[in-house]
Amino acid sequence: MDQPQPFHRNPADMLPERAPPITATGPIGWLRANLFSNWVNTLLTLVALYILWLAIPSFIDWAFLSADITGEDRFACTSDGACWAWLDQRIGQFLYGFYPSDQTWRINVAVVLLIPALAPWLIDNVPGQRWLRWFSVVYPILATWLLVGGWFGILEEVTTDNLGGFALNLTVGLAGIVLSLPVGIILALGRQSRLPLIRWFSIGFIEAVRGVPLITLLFVSNIILPIFLPPDVALDSVIRVIVMVTAFASAYMAEVIRGGLQAIPKGQYEAASAMGLGYWQSMRLIILPQALKISIPGIVNTFIGLFKDTTLVIVIGLFDILGIANAMVSNPDWLGLSSETYVFVALFFFVVCFSMSRYSMRLERKLDTDRR
Amino acid sequence: MSIKTLTGMAAVAGVLTVVGVSAPAHAATLDDIKSAGELKCGINTGLPGFAFTDDKGNWTGFDVAYCRALAAAVLGDPDKVKWVNLTGKNRFPALASGEIDVLSRNTTWTFSRDVDLGFTFVGVNYYDGQGFIGRKALGVSSAKELDGASVCIQTGTTTELNLADFFRINNISYEPVPIETNEEARKAYEAERCDVYTTDASGLAATRSTFPDADAHMVFPEIVSKEPLGPLVRQGDDQWADVARWVLNALINAEELGITQANVDELAKGTENPEINRILGSEGSLAEMLGLEKDWAVNAIKAEGNYAEIFERYLGKNTPLGIERGLNALWKDGGILYAPPMR
Numbered sequence: 001m002d003q004p005q006p007f008h009r010n011p012a013d014m015l016p017e018r019a020p021p022i023t024a025t026g027p028i029g030w031l032r033a034n035l036f037s038n039w040v041n042t043l044l045t046l047v048a049l050y051i052l053w054l055a056i057p058s059f060i061d062w063a064f065l066s067a068d069i070t071g072e073d074r075f076a077c078t079s080d081g082a083c084w085a086w087l088d089q090r091i092g093q094f095l096y097g098f099y100p101s102d103q104t105w106r107i108n109v110a111v112v113l114l115i116p117a118l119a120p121w122l123i124d125n126v127p128g129q130r131w132l133r134w135f136s137v138v139y140p141i142l143a144t145w146l147l148v149g150g151w152f153g154i155l156e157e158v159t160t161d162n163l164g165g166f167a168l169n170l171t172v173g174l175a176g177i178v179l180s181l182p183v184g185i186i187l188a189l190g191r192q193s194r195l196p197l198i199r200w201f202s203i204g205f206i207e208a209v210r211g212v213p214l215i216t217l218l219f220v221s222n223i224i225l226p227i228f229l230p231p232d233v234a235l236d237s238v239i240r241v242i243v244m245v246t247a248f249a250s251a252y253m254a255e256v257i258r259g260g261l262q263a264i265p266k267g268q269y270e271a272a273s274a275m276g277l278g279y280w281q282s283m284r285l286i287i288l289p290q291a292l293k294i295s296i297p298g299i300v301n302t303f304i305g306l307f308k309d310t311t312l313v314i315v316i317g318l319f320d321i322l323g324i325a326n327a328m329v330s331n332p333d334w335l336g337l338s339s340e341t342y343v344f345v346a347l348f349f350f351v352v353c354f355s356m357s358r359y360s361m362r363l364e365r366k367l368d369t370d371r372r
Numbered sequence: 373m374s375i376k377t378l379t380g381m382a383a384v385a386g387v388l389t390v391v392g393v394s395a396p397a398h399a400a401t402l403d404d405i406k407s408a409g410e411l412k413c414g415i416n417t418g419l420p421g422f423a424f425t426d427d428k429g430n431w432t433g434f435d436v437a438y439c440r441a442l443a444a445a446v447l448g449d450p451d452k453v454k455w456v457n458l459t460g461k462n463r464f465p466a467l468a469s470g471e472i473d474v475l476s477r478n479t480t481w482t483f484s485r486d487v488d489l490g491f492t493f494v495g496v497n498y499y500d501g502q503g504f505i506g507r508k509a510l511g512v513s514s515a516k517e518l519d520g521a522s523v524c525i526q527t528g529t530t531t532e533l534n535l536a537d538f539f540r541i542n543n544i545s546y547e548p549v550p551i552e553t554n555e556e557a558r559k560a561y562e563a564e565r566c567d568v569y570t571t572d573a574s575g576l577a578a579t580r581s582t583f584p585d586a587d588a589h590m591v592f593p594e595i596v597s598k599e600p601l602g603p604l605v606r607q608g609d610d611q612w613a614d615v616a617r618w619v620l621n622a623l624i625n626a627e628e629l630g631i632t633q634a635n636v637d638e639l640a641k642g643t644e645n646p647e648i649n650r651i652l653g654s655e656g657s658l659a660e661m662l663g664l665e666k667d668w669a670v671n672a673i674k675a676e677g678n679y680a681e682i683f684e685r686y687l688g689k690n691t692p693l694g695i696e697r698g699l700n701a702l703w704k705d706g707g708i709l710y711a712p713p714m715r
C-alpha cells in the first residue's frame with residue numbers, strides 16, 4: 001500500500017517558463033544595471049541629467065531656434081542666437097582654403113577618388129580588390145597631380161600655399177597617417193634589431209623626436225632650415241609639414257608597435273625560427289600580424305592625435321580650417337563670431353576622429369580570434 | 373604691437389645665437405624682387421582691420437594695403453605680392469632669414485628690435501597705445517579712477533607690464549584677471565568677469581564693435597603706453613629700406629597734397645604744384661634716385677589710395693571698427709603724422 005512512489009513531478013504542476021522580470025531586461029533593466037546600480041551611480045546619473053537639462057535646450061535654442069542663417073555680415077544677425085550667415089559666404093574657404101574657386105572641382109575629384117583607393121584596405125570583399133589595390137598605389141601621385149597641377153599642362157598649376165581649409169587638414173592628415181605606419185613599423189623593428197648601428201639610429205631618432213613638441217619641429221623646418229639652405233632653394237611648405245608630421249607620428253607609432261611586439265610570447269619567435277623562417281618571413285607571417293592586431297587601439301590613437309595636430313600648421317603660416325576661422329573672425333564684418341566658427345570646426349574634427357575610432361573598434365572585433 | 377614682444381625677441385635671439393650667424397644682408401633686395409616678379413610680404417594671420425580675408429579669400433586690411441602699394445611702386449601691379457602669414461613668434465626669424473622682403477605686421481618700433489635684432493623700421497604707419505574699455509555703468513570717466521577695479525589682461529605680454537606701471541605710478545590698486553588669449557579676454561569681459569579690459573587701443577575699438585550693446589561701453593581717454601607700429605626691413609640693404617620708407621612717405625604726403633586714388637591719373641599729367649609733380653614723376657628725378665620706374669608713386673597711390681583713404685577704408689569711422697584718426701591725423705590736422713618733404 002504505502003509503497004514509496006518514485007519521486008517525480010508532474011510537468012503540469014511546474015511553473016511555466018516566464019519572461020525575465022521587466023526590471024532585469026529591456027530598457028529598465030539596462031537603466032538599473034548601468035545608471036542606477038548603487039547610490040553613487042544614481043547620484044552621478046541625476047547630476048549628469050541635470051547638467052544636460054541645463055545645457056542642451058539652451059544650446060539647441062542658440063544653435064538652431066533663435067539663430068540667424070542669412071545675411072551679408074554680422075550686422076544682419078539681430079537675434080540672440082548664433083549667427084550662421086557667414087556659412088553661405090565662407091563655406092568655400094573653410095573647405096578649400098584659398099584654392100581658386102573655378103578649380104575646386106579638382107579637390108572634389110581627389111576626395112571622391114579616395115573612396116576606391118581606401119576601400120580595398122578597409123573593407124573586406126570589395127569587388128575587384130586586386131585592381132583597386134593597384135589603384136591605391138597610384139592614387140598619391142594622381143592626387144598630387146590633381147591638387148598641384150602643372151606636369152602635363154592639362155591642369156592649371158596651383159601653388160600649395162593656396163591649399164587650405166579642411167582640404168589641407170585632410171591632405172596633411174592622410175599623408176601623415178599613410179606614411180607614419182610603415183615608417184613606425186620599421187623604426188620599431190629597428191629598435192629591436194641586433195645590429196647596433198640600426199638599433200642606435202632607431203633609438204636616437206625615436207627619443208629625439210619624441211622629446212620635442214611638434215610645434216618646435218615645425219618651427220625648425222620653417223625658421224632654421226632656410227638659414228642653412230641657399231636662398232634660392234625653397235622647400236615647399238606643405239611638404240615640409242608632411243615630413244615633420246610624419247616624423248613626429250612615426251616616433252610615437254614605433255613605440256606603440258614596440259609595445260605590441262613585446263607582448264608576443266617568445267615562443268612565437270622561436271616557433272617561427274624552428275619552422276625555418278628567416279627574419280623577414282617570420283616578421284611578415286608570424287610576428288607582425290599578431291603585434292599589429294593588439295596595437296590597433298594605440299595605432300588609431302596616434303592617428304587621431306596626428307589628425308588633430310594638423311591644426312598646428314598655422315604657426316608656419318598655412319591656413320587649415322581653424323586658421324581660416326581665425327582669419328575670418330578678424331574681418332570687421334564678421335568680428336566676434338568665434339563661438340560659431342569653433343563649433344563648426346569642432347564638428348568637422350569630431351566626424352573624422354569619431355569615424356576613425358568606430359572603425360578601429362570594428363576592426364578589433366573582427367580580428368579578435370584568440371580571446372573569444 | 374606689444375603682444376609677445378619678449379618671446380618674439382627671445383626666439384630671434386635664440387635662433388641667431390644657435391646658428392651663429394648674424395642676419396644675412398641680401399645686398400640687392402630690390403633687384404631680387406624685380407627679377408622674381410613678386411614681393412614677399414609678411415602679414416598677420418588675422419587682426420581686425422589690419423589683416424583679414426574678404427569673402428573671396430583675398431587678404432585685405434590696413435597692413436596689407438601698404439604691401440600692395442609697395443608692390444605697385446616696385447612692380448607696377450599691386451597684386452604681385454606673395455603673402456606670408458606670420459605669428460608674433462616667427463615674424464622676426466622670417467624677416468631675418470629672407471623668407472620675406474618686408475614685414476608689415478602691426479609691429480611696434482622699439483630700440484632693441486631696431487638695434488639689436490638687426491632690422492630697419494622704415495617709418496610709422498599707425499600710432500597705437502594701450503588703453504582701457506569699461507562699462508559706462510561703472511560711473512567712471514577716467515582710468516585713474518579705477519581704484520580696486522578688476523582688469524582682464526592677456527598674460528605674458530608687455531601690456532601686462534604697462535598695466536602694472538600705470539597703476540603704480542598713479543598709486544591705485546587693481547585686481548588682475550589673467551587670461552591666455554585676446555579672444556578669451558574679450559569673452560571674459562563680456563561675461564562681466566572683470567570691470568575693465570585692457571589692450572592696444574586699435575584692438576579695443578574692434579572689441580567694442582562686437583558687443584551687442586556697444587553704447588554701454590566706453591574706451592577711457594588714457595593711453596598708457598607708446599606703440600608706434602610700422603613696416604620694417606632687414607638692416608644692411610639701404611636701397612631697399614629707402615624704397616620701403618618713401619613709398620610710405622609718398623602715401624602720407626599724398627594725403628597732405630590732396631592726391632587721391634581718383635585724381636592721381638589726372639594730376640600725374642602735371643600740375644601747378646611742383647611737389648605734386650615731383651612725387652608723381654612729371655618733374656624731377658626722384659624715381660631714378662630710388663631705382664624705380666617714373667610712375668612708381670602713381671601706381672602706389674592707385675593701389676589703395678593715399679594714407680587717409682586706406683585708413684578710412686579699413687579702420688575709420690565708416691567701418692565697424694570706427695577708429696578716430698586721433699594721433700594718426702596729419703600734423704596740420706592735430707595729429708603727429710608728418711612725412712619729410714619729397715624733393
